[in-house]
Amino acid sequence: MNYNWDWGVLFRDPYLGWIISGLGWTLVISLLAWVIAFSLGSVLGIFRSSSSPVLRAIGTIYVEIFRNIPLLVQLFLWYFVFPELLPDDWSRWVKRDMPAPAMTTAIVAIGLYTASRVCEQVRSGIDAVGFDQRQAGRAIGLTEVQVYRYILLPNAYRIIIPPLTSEFLTIFKQSSLALTIGVVELTAMTRQIEEYTFQGFEAFTAATVVYSLVTFTVMAVMRQVDKRTALPGTFSKGAA
Amino acid sequence: MKFSFRTIAAAAVTAVSMAAPAFADAGDSPTLQRIQERGVVSIGHRETSIPFSYIGAENEPIGYSIDLCLKIVDAIAAELGVDSLDVHYVPVTGQTRIPLIANGTIDMECGSTTNNLTRQLQVEYLPTTFITGTKLASKVSSGITELEDMQGKIIGLASGTTNEKAIKAAIEAENLDVKIVPVKDHSQGWLALETDRIDAYGSDDVLLYGLISKSSEPAAYHVTGRYLSFDPYALMVQRNDSTFERLGRATMAGLMRSGEMAKIYAKWFEPGPTKINMPLSDTLRTAFEVQALPE
Numbered sequence: 332m333n334y335n336w337d338w339g340v341l342f343r344d345p346y347l348g349w350i351i352s353g354l355g356w357t358l359v360i361s362l363l364a365w366v367i368a369f370s371l372g373s374v375l376g377i378f379r380s381s382s383s384p385v386l387r388a389i390g391t392i393y394v395e396i397f398r399n400i401p402l403l404v405q406l407f408l409w410y411f412v413f414p415e416l417l418p419d420d421w422s423r424w425v426k427r428d429m430p431a432p433a434m435t436t437a438i439v440a441i442g443l444y445t446a447s448r449v450c451e452q453v454r455s456g457i458d459a460v461g462f463d464q465r466q467a468g469r470a471i472g473l474t475e476v477q478v479y480r481y482i483l484l485p486n487a488y489r490i491i492i493p494p495l496t497s498e499f500l501t502i503f504k505q506s507s508l509a510l511t512i513g514v515v516e517l518t519a520m521t522r523q524i525e526e527y528t529f530q531g532f533e534a535f536t537a538a539t540v541v542y543s544l545v546t547f548t549v550m551a552v553m554r555q556v557d558k559r560t561a562l563p564g565t566f567s568k569g570a571a
Numbered sequence: 572m573k574f575s576f577r578t579i580a581a582a583a584v585t586a587v588s589m590a591a592p593a594f595a596d597a598g599d600s601p602t603l604q605r606i607q608e609r610g611v612v613s614i615g616h617r618e619t620s621i622p623f624s625y626i627g628a629e630n631e632p633i634g635y636s637i638d639l640c641l642k643i644v645d646a647i648a649a650e651l652g653v654d655s656l657d658v659h660y661v662p663v664t665g666q667t668r669i670p671l672i673a674n675g676t677i678d679m680e681c682g683s684t685t686n687n688l689t690r691q692l693q694v695e696y697l698p699t700t701f702i703t704g705t706k707l708a709s710k711v712s713s714g715i716t717e718l719e720d721m722q723g724k725i726i727g728l729a730s731g732t733t734n735e736k737a738i739k740a741a742i743e744a745e746n747l748d749v750k751i752v753p754v755k756d757h758s759q760g761w762l763a764l765e766t767d768r769i770d771a772y773g774s775d776d777v778l779l780y781g782l783i784s785k786s787s788e789p790a791a792y793h794v795t796g797r798y799l800s801f802d803p804y805a806l807m808v809q810r811n812d813s814t815f816e817r818l819g820r821a822t823m824a825g826l827m828r829s830g831e832m833a834k835i836y837a838k839w840f841e842p843g844p845t846k847i848n849m850p851l852s853d854t855l856r857t858a859f860e861v862q863a864l865p866e
Contacts, residue, residue, distance in 0.1 A: 333601075333810045334673045335692055411762060426768045427725070433752070513753045519730070522666050526731040529693045531670040 340530045341537050353520030354541055360438055360506040360516060365499055367442025368449050375446060376453025377479060390450060397447035402440070403508055409440040410512045437509035445502050452494045456487030489560050496553040500546050517541060597651065600814035602678050612644050612656050615663040615677035615807075619757045621781030622839045622847055623683040623701070623804070632660050635839040639700060639823070640681035640806060646822040664756060665731030669693050672807050679819070680807035683778060685733045695812070696805040697819040698827070698862040701777070702855050704798030705734040708764065708779040709771040716795040718747065725750045727760045727769035737800035738773045757782060764792075775802055777849060784845045803858075820864075827863035 340346055379390035397405070410433070414425040429435055460483050468478035510519035521538040525531035597603035606612050616632040617624040627633035641658070648656045661677050668684060671677045672694045686696040707726075709715040715724070718741055728735040730753045742749050752769050754760040760772045761782045772779070779794045786792060806823075808816055826832040833851060842848035 332674050333812070411766060414768075415766060423767070426766065432768075511755055513755070515753060519753070522730060525666060525670070527736070529669050529690055531666075531673075 334532065335530075336533070337528075337530050338533055340524070340528050340533055346524050346528070346534075349520045349524060350517070350537060350541065353515065353517035354545075356434070356515065357503070357506050357517040358545075360434065360441065360509055360514070361499075361503040363438045364442040364445060364506065365502055367439065368445035368498070368502060369495075371443070371446040372449025373453050375450035376457065377484075379450060379454040380457040380483075382475060390454075394447045394450055397444050398451070402444045402505060403511065405444055406437065406440045406508055406512055410436045433513045434509070437506070437512060437514050441502060441505060441509070445498060445505075448498055448501075449495070452491045452498060453487060456491035457483050459490050460486040486562070489557075489562060492553060492557040492560070496550065496557075499553075500549060503545065503549070504542065598814050600812050600818075601675070602809055602812050602815040603647065603651065603818075605675065606647060606656065606678060607651050610653075610657060611659045612647060612679070613659045613661055613677045614640050614644075615661050615668055615671055615680040615682065617664075617682035618662055619782075620683040620778060621785060622843050622845050623777075624681055627844075632662075634681075635835065636681040636683065636700065636804075636806060638835050638838070639826070640679050642826060643679065643806075643819050643822045646818055650818060665729060668807065672809055675809065678808070678815075683775065683804055684807055685775075685802040686805040687733065691810075693810065694807045695810045695816050696807055697816070698823045699803040699805050699858050700823070700832075701804040702852070702858060703775040703777045703802050703804065705737045705773055705800040705802065706776040706779060706794050706798065707771045707773050707796045708783065708792055708794050710764070710791055711793050712791070713770055715771050718742070718749075718796060718799065719745070721747065721749045721771060723748055724770040725752055725768070727752045727754050727763045727772045729754055729756055729760055729774060732774065733800060733802055734774050741799050761786065773799070777847070780847050780849065781845055784847050824862060824864040827859045828865070832859055 341350070375390045375393055378386040379394070381387060400408075414422045417425060426432060464482050464486070465478055468482045469475070473481065506516060507518040509516055510522070515523070517538055521534045524534040528534075597607045614632075614637070616634075616637060618626050618632075620634070620636075622634050623636040624632060624634040644656055644658055648654065661671070663671055663677065663680060663682065668680050668682065669690065672680055680694075683701075684690075684696075686699065690696075707715065707718065707721075715721060718738070726738065726749050728738055728751055735753075739751065741747075742751075752763065754763055754772075757774065757778060760769075760774070763769045764772045765786070772782075774782075776794055776798075783789050783792045783794065806819065808819055823832075826835070833856075836851055836855075840847055840849045840851070
């Protein structure tokens with residue numbers, strides 16, 4: 332390979348600042364998208380396991396639509412197609428006046444997509460707690476809401492901590508897709524360094540290290556959470 | 572003694588017969604050695620750099636730069652003494668073209684790449700094949716003619732291009748309040764302009780004419796403003812391979828000397844399959860004449 336190596340470029344002004352700001356935006360996108368994914372996904376997961384056929388249908392349709400379309404396609408649909416379906420004033424607002432149009436679109440699109448995956452995790456968690464628990468709860472006179480609140484959900488969330496951790500790591504890495512609609516997050520910043528200095532190999536190595544550091548940290552923290560919240564006698568024993 | 576002599580002789584014959592086809596013609600050029608070993612030339616091409624290097628109706632890369640590269644492929648085949656070489660097309664983007672040349676994934680990049688001195692730290696360029704500069708494309712109805720008209724408006728710029736740097740520098744120098752939206756490639760930039768997400772799209776003027784000629788409503792758009800940068804295009808090859816570079820230079824000089832260069836130019840620009848209509852400018856004609864070195 333014919334290449335002039337220069338690792339010092341990563342620590343030079345303004346490139347070090349670019350990496351830090353890129354990491355900042357990556358974290359903002361992932362955390363806000365995770366808030367959407369986790370809350371909406373939980374509600375949909377409850378819908379999918381509830382006794383009401385209507386709620387079950389809503390959950391199923393949502394999951395089928397959002398889980399079966401590639402995220403990249405969804406990003407483009409939200410960014411380029413969705414605004415064209417709105418009335419002119421609204422369309423203009425979404426495209427121009429909304430705060431940070433590309434960033435907001437990315438957060439919503441990634442959040443909605445991941446919600447369908449979280450929904451399936453929550454539903455399988457609830458299923459894993461078992462039908463007997465549900466019936467036992469109803470037999471001692473709890474309402475369905477109370478059964479979820481006091482029996483199913485506290486157990487289900489403990490069981491699904493490891494898969495939810497994976498889900499968060501996925502959202503963190505998928506936030507890099509936001510660069511395709513022009514959000515300057517970590518990967519985009521790395522590319523920009525490459526464009527200005529033509530030291531692409533150094534820049535991408537830096538991105539790899541930063542992404543790995545964050546994911547390793549999240550994994551370590553979640554392993555502790557899993558251990559501390561485990562209930563004796565159930566299958567949430569801090570695996571992962 | 573006899574036995575060992577025979578062994579040495581056999582080894583020598585084997586070595587010569589193996590080495591001869593592999594290195595006799597490729598010389599000291601890593602690129603030519605690579606091409607000879609694989610029997611394939613890898614050409615990096617763009618997908619929407621009209622009419623230099625883009626995907627044509629047959630789903631094959633075509634264009635001015637591709638035609639020039641195919642002339643070099645013929646020269647490589649002649650140099651290596653083979654009848655023909657397979658061509659393997661690898662799509663590249665503004666961001667991937669330089670690393671892919673540096674690591675040898677592609678042997679030549681045939682797109683619309685500006686030759687500048689910073690890039691020459693990583694890659695080498697063949698003679699200049701086209702001269703252009705950064706301008707703005709906007710809707711005729713917007714009334715934008717110069718960068719200064721963009722005050723308070725939004726401009727789209729493709730990441731990894733010299734235009735991005737030139738326009739950012741101009742905005743900074745004049746202290747303008749222009750919002751920049753980065754886009755991935757020319758087609759996405761054009762889509763953003765069509766859907767009013769941005770007010771203008773900045774790129775090399777020739778590419779903007781190409782985009783307009785392919786748009787659904789060519790009369791609604793125009794290319795305006797002064798040149799915000801000087802962008803001489805050239806084909807890219809790997810650094811530190813003067814043998815291969817010389818072969819490329821010789822091929823290009825030959826085309827320029829014989830006038831074939833002007834014919835290939837006419838095929839794509841006057842007006843060419845995309846109706847772009849840019850007659851050979853005096854600057855470019857002079858560039859061709861100056862670069863037409865004698866044998």
